[in-house]
Amino acid sequence: MTVGLRELIESWRKIIMLASKPDREELMLSIKIIFLGFTIVGVISFIIKYIASILKFSS
Numbered sequence: 001m002t003v004g005l006r007e008l009i010e011s012w013r014k015i016i017m018l019a020s021k022p023d024r025e026e027l028m029l030s031i032k033i034i035f036l037g038f039t040i041v042g043v044i045s046f047i048i049k050y051i052a053s054i055l056k057f058s059s
Contacts, residue, residue: 003011022030
């Protein structure tokens with residue numbers, strides 16, 4: 001099941017033609033979701049590190 005270079009370029013062109021630039025509201029929503037994800041990962045990392053430090057000092 002190989003795809004020739006011409007078909008690959010044609011499919012990419014179709015995708016690019018369908019893609020649109022997000023409006024300001026959609027962009028802000030994406031930024032908020034990404035920031036929330038970073039915050040959640042950071043909090044989980046901090047909790048794990050804090051628990052590990054407590055366990056290290058208690059033994």
